[in-house]
Amino acid sequence: MKITVDRDVLAEAVAWVARSLPNRPSVPILKGLLIRAQDDTVYMSSFDYETSAKITVNAQVDEEGEALVSGKLLSEIARSLPGRPVRISTAANHAELICGSARFTLQTLPVEDYPNLPQMPSATGTVDSEEFAQAVTQVVVAAGRDELxxxxxxxxxxxxxxxxxxxxxxxxRMALRELNWNPTSSQLDASALVPARVLAETARSMSSGEKVTLALASAVDAEGLIGFLGEGAAGSRELTTRLLDGEFPKVRHLMDIRPSLTVRVRTAEIIDSVKRVSLVAERNTPLRMLIEDDRVALDAATGDQAQASEAVEAVVDRIDPASQIEAVGCNPHYLSDALSALDTAFVQFAFTAPGKPCLVQGVDELDAAPRTDYKHVIMLMRLPS
Incomplete structure (x- = not known):
């Protein structure tokens, strides 16, 4: 194999594929990144039996072929190269990389031992890439991190x-985002549980193109696989990942909150206030929100060592005159995540009772109806008596 490729294209392509490589591969061969040259195209791919990544870039191909090299090492090398064309060639059991006066020799791994990438499922539909990336970003903040x-x-x-x-x-906490998309067939009804980490990286890295194609394996195939196709800075990208097993909890009904009290504030002001007051919040203790007639006051403390409080102007609507809500407790990190996911000038908090779920929604104008395409629910914390 002999190819010549632009340095920036190589660095971006290798970095994207290498992100899917396992940190602790079950077998050494899985640390490899496969490079295949054909016609005027170079394909780079990785696979760890759970997630596969494949990128297609244009290059000068003088000799077709394929090679398997250490993906992490190649990524570090490509990132460090000067801004000149990169020549890669293979011979016997090694690959040689030349960029200007820089020269690297890498040992190759046996291609015949590398697993075949899974077949990409048939396209299910397309979605606007920027809107999809934003939607995923808004939702993944509520996903858990406990692998158990x-x-x-x-x-x-x-x-x-x-x-x-x-x-x-x-x-x-719970987050729900709904958006329009273009399915390949009408009356389509399907669901899938996608690893949040993989979905977040995929949506973000495929935002250069206009559309992202979703490819969900049908129930007949029983593959438990979803694929994504899109464009990135260095070329077209394909990614597949196995779906998670298990029954996702039925939490949609928790989004249907009928509030007894709502509070509206400027999003930027409350974000800054939460960040400042949270600096003294003790671990696992709530950030208190005191609700008055025309403002909300935030306060937190670390025992007797440090305290902080700050008030923000607000519009308070006591829908139920009998409501006795005067103070609620929030996890400051959860509250900050929910607020940072909004893209509206104002935010509305909808409360039913202390200790009950709180619904957070964006509001474009102070007197406008809250947006319904994105909902974020935070379970409130009990305040010490």
Whole structure:
């Protein structure tokens, strides 16, 4: 194999594929990154039996062939190269990489021992890449990180005709984002539980193109696989990942909150206030939100060592005059994540009672209806008596 490729294209392509490589591969061969040159195209791929990544880039191919090299090492080398064309050639059991006066020799791994990439499922539909990336970012903040509870580390993707819903929860918060998309067939009804980490990286890295194609294996295939196709800075990208097993909890009903009290504040102001007051919040203790007639006051403390408080102007609507809500407690990190996911000038908090779930929604104008495409629910913490 002999190829010549632009340095920036190589560095971006290798870095994207190498992100899917396992840190502790079950077998040494899985640390490899496969390079295959054919016609005027170079394909780079990785696979760890769970997630596969493949990128296609244009290059000058003087001699077709393929080689398997250490993906992490190649990524570090490509990133460090000067801004000149890169020549890669293979011979016997090694690959040689030349860029200007820089020269590297890498030992190759046996290609015949490398597993075949899974077949990409048939396309299910397409979605605007930027909107999809934003939706995923808004939802994955609520996904769990505990690998001992894998069902909570995923994002439930629900397809109902031309409506695509993303839902995540770690049991203490929930996020739901709904958006329109273009299915390949009408009256499509399907669902999948996608690993949140993989989904977040995929959506972010495929935002250069106009559309992202989703390819969900049908129930008949029983592959338990989902694929994504899109464009990145260095070329077209394909990724597949195995779906998570387990029954995702039924939490949608928790989004249907009928509040007894709502509070509206400027999003930027409350974000800054939460960040400042949270600096003195003790671990696992709530950030208190004191609700008054025309403002909310935040306070937190670390025992007797440090205290902080700050008030933010607000519009308070006591829908139920009998409501006795005067103060609520929030996990400051969860509250900050929910607020940072919004892209509206104002935010509305909808409360039913202290210690009950709180619904957070974006509001474009102070007197406008809250947006319904994105909902974030935080389980409130009990305040010490």
């Amino acid at each position: 509870l894998p069902v909570f580390t995923g994002v439930r993707m629900e397809i109902n005709d031309d409506r695509l819903s993303l839902l995540a929860t770690d049991r203490y």
